[in-house]
Amino acid sequence: xxxxxxxxxxxxxxxxxxxxxxxxxxxxxxxxxxxxxxxxxxxxxxxxxxxxxxxxxxxxxxxxxxxxxxxxxxxxxxxxxxxxxxxxxxxxxxxxxxxxxxxxxxxxxxxxxxxxxxxxxxxxxxxxxxxxx
Numbered sequence: 001x002x003x004x005x006x007x008x009x010x011x012x013x014x015x016x017x018x019x020x021x022x023x024x025x026x027x028x029x030x031x032x033x034x035x036x037x038x039x040x041x042x043x044x045x046x047x048x049x050x051x052x053x054x055x056x057x058x059x060x061x062x063x064x065x066x067x068x069x070x071x072x073x074x075x076x077x078x079x080x081x082x083x084x085x086x087x088x089x090x091x092x093x094x095x096x097x098x099x100x101x102x103x104x105x106x107x108x109x110x111x112x113x114x115x116x117x118x119x120x121x122x123x124x125x126x127x128x129x130x131x132x133x
Contacts, residue, residue, distance in 0.1 A: 044068055
């Protein structure tokens with residue numbers, strides 16, 4: 001994923017400099033978000049475990065159903081963030097887009113992670129109760 005992100009950054013960053021057009025760099029976050037969404041979605045169908053489970057399995061004990069929901073939630077989050085990036089890029093000036101990219105992206109991600117933490121806490125307790133019975 002890091003290599004693909006680097007390739008996207010290099011290609012679109014170079015195109016921005018070469019053509020003197022900021023739109024290439026404004027599309028970069030959307031490309032990375034949507035690529036991440038595709039990877040998360042495809043991991044549910046390719047392989048034995050969703051990507052989010054492979055990433056967090058050692059720290060969190062959840063049912064397969066919850067892992068798949070969590071994986072889908074991340075995919076939807078990345079799709080929405082990509083769409084929101086395009087909306088801000090096309091409807092606001094570059095300064096507003098930069099502020100959104102720096103602060104809005106981080107803010108929305110933190111909010112999503114907090115919501116996810118509350119969701120996980122609820123389902124981690126259920127899994128522990130199932131083990132005890």
